[in-house]
Amino acid sequence: xxxxxxxxxxxxxxxxxxxxxxxxxxxxxxxxxxxxxxxxxxxxxxxxxxxxxxxxxxxxxxxxxxxxxxxxxxxxxxxxxxxxxxxxxxxxxxxxxxxxx
Numbered sequence: 001x002x003x004x005x006x007x008x009x010x011x012x013x014x015x016x017x018x019x020x021x022x023x024x025x026x027x028x029x030x031x032x033x034x035x036x037x038x039x040x041x042x043x044x045x046x047x048x049x050x051x052x053x054x055x056x057x058x059x060x061x062x063x064x065x066x067x068x069x070x071x072x073x074x075x076x077x078x079x080x081x082x083x084x085x086x087x088x089x090x091x092x093x094x095x096x097x098x099x100x101x
Contacts, residue, residue, distance in 0.1 A: 006057075006066060011088045013056065014044025018085065023047060027085045034098050043096060046072070048083040 001009070018024050024045040031039055046053065054077045057067050067073050072080055072093050085096035 001060070001062065001066070003066075003069060006062060006070065007088070007091075009060065010053075010057075010070060010072070010093075011041060011044060014046060014086055014088075015039070015041050016044075017047065018043060018045035021045065021047070030085065031096075042088045044086045044088070046079050046081045046084055046086050050078040050082045052082075053079045 018027060018039055027045050028039075031037075031043070036043070053072055054067060064077070067077070068075075070093065072086075074080055081093070081095045087094050087096045
């Protein structure tokens with residue numbers, strides 16, 4: 001899987017979690033308070049479980065090097081933005097803030 005395909009898979013998965021997961025209910029409420037009722041695909045939710053992303057990507061056959069290249073994992077392999085809304089913009093992931101959406 002190339003970097004673009006990997007990124008698209010992650011963006012889609014995090015977006016699905018944002019709009020569907022019970023765990024992301026507070027995140028959705030936060031976005032609504034900011035006037036975002038239907039989040040764009042560039043917004044997603046990283047589960048609180050810091051191991052979730054590495055486990056998810058491992059199941060998809062992604063190597064540790066590919067995972068690190070996403071910028072979403074620490075060197076220890078844990079999710080950087082666990083429990084947070086994540087924005088994908090200009091080729092990078094970042095935690096959501098009211099000013100960057």
